[in-house]
Amino acid sequence: MPPSLRRSARHARPVRSHGIVRTRLEEVHASEEPQRRPDVICVAVRFLSGRFHATPWDHHVNEGVPEWPISPWRMLRALTAALYTRCPELDRAVAEATLRKLVVPPLFTLPAASIGHTRHYLSSNTAKRTDAALTIDTFVALNHRDVIHVHWPVDLTDGERRALLMMAHGVSYLGRAESWCEIEVLDEADDRPEPNCAPLSEGGAASGSQSIRVLCPAESMRQADLERTTSSLQREGWNEPPGTRWVLYNRPGDALSPASSAVLATAQRPRPVVAELALGGSVLPLFTDAVLVAEQVRAAALSRHEAPSVTLSGKASDGDRLRDQHRHAHYLPDARGSGKRMSHVLVYAAAGFSGSEQAALARVSFLAQRHNRPTLDVVLSGFGDADDFRDVTPLFGVSTRWRSRTPFVLIRHPRRGQDAPRDQVARELRARGFPTPSEIIPIAGARLLDPSAGDSGVTRWIEFVMTRRGRGHPPGGFGFELVFPESVRGPILLGYGCHYGLGQFEALP
Missing domain, CATH: 3.30.70 (Alpha-Beta Plaits)
Incomplete structure (x- = not known):
């Protein structure tokens, strides 16, 4: 053992x-002394x-x-x-x-x-x-x-x-x-x-x-x-x-x-907001393919749910997109260990998962990858609150400094003097209830392999897949380091494709 x-x-x-x-x-x-308690x-x-x-x-x-x-x-x-x-x-x-x-x-x-x-x-x-x-x-x-x-x-x-x-x-x-x-x-x-x-x-x-x-x-x-x-x-x-x-x-x-x-379980346990899925297989997917794996996990979870799920799909009963400030599911690939390849997928929904949605996520046991790549094994690690994963992944940390882990993809094309990438980051933060950062610093790429390495050790944003399957090309991807005047609790997920692994920010010490 x-x-x-x-x-x-x-x-x-x-x-x-x-x-x-x-x-x-x-x-x-x-047989011991009567005055002495064993x-x-x-x-x-x-x-x-x-x-x-x-x-x-x-x-x-x-x-x-x-x-x-x-x-x-x-x-x-x-x-x-x-x-x-x-x-x-x-x-x-x-x-x-x-x-x-x-x-x-x-x-x-x-x-x-x-x-x-x-x-x-x-x-x-x-x-x-x-x-x-x-x-x-x-x-x-x-x-x-x-x-x-x-x-x-x-x-x-x-x-x-x-x-x-x-x-x-x-x-x-x-x-x-x-x-x-x-x-x-x-x-x-x-x-x-x-x-x-x-x-x-x-x-x-x-x-x-x-x-x-x-x-x-x-x-x-x-x-x-x-x-x-x-x-x-x-x-x-x-x-x-x-x-x-x-x-x-x-x-x-x-x-x-x-x-x-x-x-007892029904009365005392609130709805969990995070589900952790562990990935296994002969070759794990690269973290730069986060969008592709996130789409597959979403499709697998929906196929195992007996009825349409607003939380898992992000769509209302009439098929229209939800307008509830992103309270439905975010599918967040996570890379631990070496950081180059995905090891887990975290499914985060501020609205919480119902019993049937938890069962659907638990039934996801494999992902059939495209382009003759080996099938991935999937095992549910567990459910919990965001605080339960604070020490597990920096996505759910608490800090005054946050750094892009996957590219922040612009929602709209910048115009002269308007909608610059920094402005769109600030607008996205305000829409999600975060305070205005004191600094928004552009960075060259994601430090997946060695956080202490210089620019030569980063993964450039252009290396990430930034387009969902069958969708048009977005305006472009950028990365930033955010500095807040006070500690902010994660996750921070911003921009286009934030429900599919893009726009992730990780807490820095």
Whole structure:
């Protein structure tokens, strides 16, 4: 597993608890001094995409049974992977001692969640293209802001706590690779909600709850058990991983309730205004072809929407163009990394996307390029607000200085003494509610490869495609650096073709 470092997650709101769980927490260290409250290590797990894809050990993937709560054995294996791949400076002896202490079955605080699934026909890698097997990918769906709290009733030294903190920050997913997550070890001063899922007590399951088997590490667990690969377990014929045990847990009866989670998501989540699509393929398109790719994404999204969409198309029901100050969709190709080739397409609409429009964008899975270029794979990365992408792309930054990233194409031909390129930029800014810049400085081209390079390192504006397919040639393309008297929040999209990737401005430090 290739985990990567992640930033800390925010804590979710407390979830109602079941009385039996509090009793269980007090019983874990019943043998200790009665005056001393046992230490509890609390770990917060947040799934960034709102999905947890994992199949319990004793079930086949096509049975459609999700793992919930997260198996402690799975968490310890993920921490072990982070130890070897992301924490080379960590003392192995201290880290392994920390993992051995976590063999105690933890308690969980589970947020509201539901079950979902997708169906895939996976190729059998034969010459016959239709030779495919149906695979059901079942997952637990929850609000991407909600947090699963894991309470381990153990005492850790300061060194062991630091080791756990470093390993937790090195875990980027749990279960299947698409279950992106952030894991944080909470401080003692942080709020900790009461557990609502705990090992079954001798009195049996509480009223309104259900008993489930959860795979936990055994007291006899060795470090080598955590390091075994799934292929080695299958090759050696193990029906259960060595160093594990099954523990019966008392889980709330409504822990996976479709009705409650659907109402919660509808009531609390506003319409997203940004959708991020990731591009893949053998050869990614050049960023200078932004207009061509933007048109293809728009056409693909409209073809997957069952009814005419004002937001996605930018046209009213009678076919006329909208006059609402550009609140409909902008299709914005984005180049990250080297900057020369497109890696993502951001779809931004100030009006927000409805549920059906979100579904249409999620169904865009490929783009068939023209002129015998290879087909592009498309994957929806997620939806969000403009602020959610501030640290992802400079298009949504906040700054007093902004620079053209794609050419600003004039809306009308300049006339003597009127409608000069600078005047058209200022007019476009006023029409979109931006303040008047104190300076509008012409620049020679886009700095795609090296922002610090001089004029020799820029991509000239004439190298960009500035005409939509089947349309006439616009008056011309220019680039500018804008300086505002106060910070301005992006995106800044101006001029002809601004809904198709032209006229982009990026925030400068």
